[in-house]
Amino acid sequence: MNTTNKKDTDPDILQSKVDIILELEEDLIFILNRGGLITKVNSNGLQMLEFKEVDILNHHIVDLIATKHKEEAMKAFNDLIEGKPELTFEVSFYSYRGKEILFDINAKPVYQNGKMSEIILVGKNITHLREITDEIENLKIKLIEANRLISIERQRANQRKSLLDELNKMKSEFVSNISHELRTPLASIIGFSETIDSDPDMPDEMKSEFNSTILNEGKRLARLINDILDISKLEGGKIEIVKLKFDAIEMLNEVIQAHIKSAQAKNIAVTSDFPEEEIIIEGDKERIIQTMGRLLNNAIKFTNEKGRIKIIAKNLFNEIEIVISDTGIGIPEIDLPYIFQKFYRVNRPGTEIAGTGLGLVFVKQIVDLHKGFIRVQSEAGKGTTFAIKLPKKNL
Ligand code: ADP
Numbered sequence: 037m038n039t040t041n042k043k044d045t046d047p048d049i050l051q052s053k054v055d056i057i058l059e060l061e062e063d064l065i066f067i068l069n070r071g072g073l074i075t076k077v078n079s080n081g082l083q084m085l086e087f088k089e090v091d092i093l094n095h096h097i098v099d100l101i102a103t104k105h106k107e108e109a110m111k112a113f114n115d116l117i118e119g120k121p122e123l124t125f126e127v128s129f130y131s132y133r134g135k136e137i138l139f140d141i142n143a144k145p146v147y148q149n150g151k152m153s154e155i156i157l158v159g160k161n162i163t164h165l166r167e168i169t170d171e172i173e174n175l176k177i178k179l180i181e182a183n184r185l186i187s188i189e190r191q192r193a194n195q196r197k198s199l200l201d202e203l204n205k206m207k208s209e210f211v212s213n214i215s216h217e218l219r220t221p222l223a224s225i226i227g228f229s230e231t232i233d234s235d236p237d238m239p240d241e242m243k244s245e246f247n248s249t250i251l252n253e254g255k256r257l258a259r260l261i262n263d264i265l266d267i268s269k270l271e272g273g274k275i276e277i278v279k280l281k282f283d284a285i286e287m288l289n290e291v292i293q294a295h296i297k298s299a300q301a302k303n304i305a306v307t308s309d310f311p312e313e314e315i316i317i318e319g320d321k322e323r324i325i326q327t328m329g330r331l332l333n334n335a336i337k338f339t340n341e342k343g344r345i346k347i348i349a350k351n352l353f354n355e356i357e358i359v360i361s362d363t364g365i366g367i368p369e370i371d372l373p374y375i376f377q378k379f380y381r382v383n384r385p386g387t388e389i390a391g392t393g394l395g396l397v398f399v400k401q402i403v404d405l406h407k408g409f410i411r412v413q414s415e416a417g418k419g420t421t422f423a424i425k426l427p428k429k430n431l
Pocket of ligand 1: 365392
């Protein structure tokens with residue numbers, strides 16, 4: 037009955053069982069002596085590392101370990117020698133052809149008579165696994181980058197869309213403003229003409245008053261249509277600048293005279309501060325008159341009753357500076373960068389100040405054509421100042 041037991045403990049039988057287990061094992065197995073020399077390696081291990089047994093037996097394990105992992109592996113072996121019961125770590129071995137093969141190592145010391153005699157290493161080849169996880173990591177990084185680019189593109193598309201929406205909104209606002217602006221004078225022209233027509237006994241005085249309203253409204257209509265045509269001509273580069281020498285002070289006085297009635301109608305005081313002498317400049321007098329007229333007209337339009345408007349002219353060395361300031365409703369800081377853009381109008385809910393958002397576009401274009409410079413300063417509720425510099429000798 038004891039024969040089996042005897043056989044089990046027979047060293048030869050035990051050795052051949054161990055050999056069979058070693059050969060059947062899919063992973064790499066190294067048996068090292070206390071000094072770290074390889075005393076046994078299984079054939080799958082040899083196959084993975086492309087070595088023959090003679091190349092490897094009695095070599096120190098450290099010789100096989102890739103440089104980058106040597107220090108870490110030495111530390112692990114020392115820990116085992118010093119009594120650690122088990123250790124796992126990753127290590128790359130050099131194959132016969134110098135390729136690095138990564139293993140996940142499980143190491144256990146073998147004790148004999150209380151002393152460590154050998155170390156058994158079982159290593160799972162994780163090179164392929166690592167390549168896959170590295171690939172996944174790379175893909176993840178690429179995916180994050182792709183997502184970042186997609187979100188940038190999405191943001192850009194949204195910006196483009198909101199810009200287009202804004203442009204469309206501005207266009208439809210412009211069409212509705214223009215229609216309103218055209219309809220208002222037309223309605224008075226038609227209304228007053230019909231009244232005159234339907235009342236043959238209308239007193240002459242009243243008839244002449246109505247006629248003058250019709251004339252004014254007709255002029256306003258013509259002005260508006262000219263505005264639209266001017267802007268489209270300016271935009272197409274078709275506008276012609278007629279250069280003439282003229283006195284800018286006289287021109288400014290003309291502009292003030294042309295607007296004084298509408299200022300007085302709102303009890304707005306218009307004052308000027310001009311030098312005694314003439315300031316002769318070269319430029320398109322008509323266009324500059326229109327430009328100053330538009331600025332003064334805006335100052336009156338956006339200033340409440342009893343406000344003040346001041347026009348200053350300065351005779352500088354090569355240029356003239358004209359400053360128009362008002363104590364009006366001002367332009368909010370947020371709108372200031374846009375006021376020279378076509379169709380841009382400050383949104384003032386609850387107020388109905390007529391306009392097309394074209395006046396300042398015209399002003400800026402004319403100043404630019406004269407190689408001049410315009411700037412604006414404003415504070416909501418306090419007032420606005422437009423300053424223009426024009427070279428005295430043009431082009
Ligand atoms: P609009 O025909 O609407 O007056 P403009 O191009 O002349 O067009 O002006 C653009 C906008 O700038 C106006 O809608 C107005 O809100 C603002 N603005 C221009 N001048 C003044 C001013 N002196 N005071 C306050 N706001 C002004």
